[in-house]
Amino acid sequence: MNQPLIGKLSLVTGGGRGIGRAIALKLASQGSDVIVNFFRHRDTAEKTAKELQDMGVKAKIIRANVGEPAKIDEMFDVISNDFGYLDILISNAASGVGRPVLDVDVKAWDWTMDINARALLLCAQRAARLMEGRNGKIVSISSLGSFLVWPTYAAVGVSKAALEALTRYLAIELAPKGICVNAIAASAVLTDALKFYIKGQEAAHQQATPAGRMVTPEDIANVVAFLCSEDAFMIRGQTIIIDGGASVMAPFVSTTGGVNQ
Amino acid sequence: MSIEEQIKDIVSEIVRVDKNIIRREGTFKDINADSLDVVQILLRAEETFDIEIPDEDAEQFQNFGDFVDYVERHIAEKEKA
Numbered sequence: 273m274n275q276p277l278i279g280k281l282s283l284v285t286g287g288g289r290g291i292g293r294a295i296a297l298k299l300a301s302q303g304s305d306v307i308v309n310f311f312r313h314r315d316t317a318e319k320t321a322k323e324l325q326d327m328g329v330k331a332k333i334i335r336a337n338v339g340e341p342a343k344i345d346e347m348f349d350v351i352s353n354d355f356g357y358l359d360i361l362i363s364n365a366a367s368g369v370g371r372p373v374l375d376v377d378v379k380a381w382d383w384t385m386d387i388n389a390r391a392l393l394l395c396a397q398r399a400a401r402l403m404e405g406r407n408g409k410i411v412s413i414s415s416l417g418s419f420l421v422w423p424t425y426a427a428v429g430v431s432k433a434a435l436e437a438l439t440r441y442l443a444i445e446l447a448p449k450g451i452c453v454n455a456i457a458a459s460a461v462l463t464d465a466l467k468f469y470i471k472g473q474e475a476a477h478q479q480a481t482p483a484g485r486m487v488t489p490e491d492i493a494n495v496v497a498f499l500c501s502e503d504a505f506m507i508r509g510q511t512i513i514i515d516g517g518a519s520v521m522a523p524f525v526s527t528t529g530g531v532n533q
Numbered sequence: 534m535s536i537e538e539q540i541k542d543i544v545s546e547i548v549r550v551d552k553n554i555i556r557r558e559g560t561f562k563d564i565n566a567d568s569l570d571v572v573q574i575l576l577r578a579e580e581t582f583d584i585e586i587p588d589e590d591a592e593q594f595q596n597f598g599d600f601v602d603y604v605e606r607h608i609a610e611k612e613k614a
């Protein structure tokens with residue numbers, strides 16, 4: 273099997289479950305050692321780390337709330353001491369408060385922004401030093417909510433817009449250090465959590481997607497792997513949309529081409 | 534100050550309610566704590582008592598008393614270790 277990432281070290285924030293787990297597994301399948309950051313689900317993170325080790329790579333879990341600067345520092349201190357280098361940073365962890373915009377108070381705003389947007393700033397600052405001379409890659413996981421409006425998604429959507437803007441700044445300012453920085457924006461992804469929420473509506477979701485099915489965590493992981501490869505060297509500061517074509521469809525038009533009545 | 538009193542202080546500060554309305558048999562819902570309040574209470578308790586409270590455990594709490602008992606048990610276990 274082709275394993276271009278042998279000898280590399282990746283950090284996946286929120287890598288214990290969902291999309292982060294799929295990304296961790298994909299990077300490991302390409303040979304990368306993986307640090308799985310988690311916050312509130314240690315058991316799941318441990319299980320993922322075990323899966324990674326079974327694939328023959330080194331895996332380590334580190335607990336840190338990426339919303340807290342001191343915890344990010346502690347996490348990177350551990351990485352510095354134990355490894356002294358880093359090749360790939362995947363900023364995937366996210367949280368948020370789902371409320372209509374008029375109910376988003378300061379606490380909800382700060383919580384969401386700190387975990388979803390500021391964490392990339394602080395992680396990238398520490399990661400850049402560990403990536404010195406190693407052609408590092410940074411990929412952030414955003415969502416279509418950065419430019420489309422979903423109900424009760426205001427705080428998260430704005431935090432994702434900030435994440436994408438920061439991705440552009442990082443891409444330019446870290447380019448001289450040989451670091452490639454990009455983001456991925458996904459539409460609704462079929463994770464366990466989402467399966468629960470959209471129970472019974474799978475057909476409608478599928479129908480609204482020109483590609484004919486919903487986006488899976490593996491779809492995201494595949495593009496992450498590409499952005500972390502040397503083939504993607506000239507892609508910088510971009511947000512790659514993974515939505516099976518849903519966001520380019522004009523409103524009120526069905527996937528089969530007719531106009532919905 | 535007892536652990537129960539310290540936890541009451543944490544809860545009353547975060548949820549902004551009078552300490553005296555927090556009862557062992559009461560729930561977070563009773564004092565109008567939203568999900569973000571609950572996460573922040575758990576985080577503050579983790580820091581104050583230097584323990585870890587995974588979501589799986591927190592979901593089992595039926596009321597404030599369960600939460601206090603949990604914290605007391607884990608502090609005791611930590612001290613034994």
Ligand SMILES: NC(=O)c1ccc[n+]([C@@H]2O[C@H](COP(=O)([O-])OP(=O)(O)OC[C@H]3O[C@@H](n4cnc5c(N)ncnc54)[C@H](OP(=O)(O)O)[C@@H]3O)[C@@H](O)[C@H]2O)c1
Nearest residue numbers: 286290291310311312313337338364365366415458460461
């Ligand atoms: N699912 C979707 O439909 C969808 C669509 C578009 C974009 N996305 C984006 O994809 C990424 C992953 O989504 P998901 O659906 O896999 O997420 P999820 O199932 O909600 O899980 C969130 C992940 O983030 C971690 N996390 C949350 N708060 C954290 C904190 N403060 N510090 C460190 N880790 C924290 C969690 O770790 P613990 O469990 O240990 O707390 C968990 O691994 C997110 O950026 C999300 O916005 C998701």
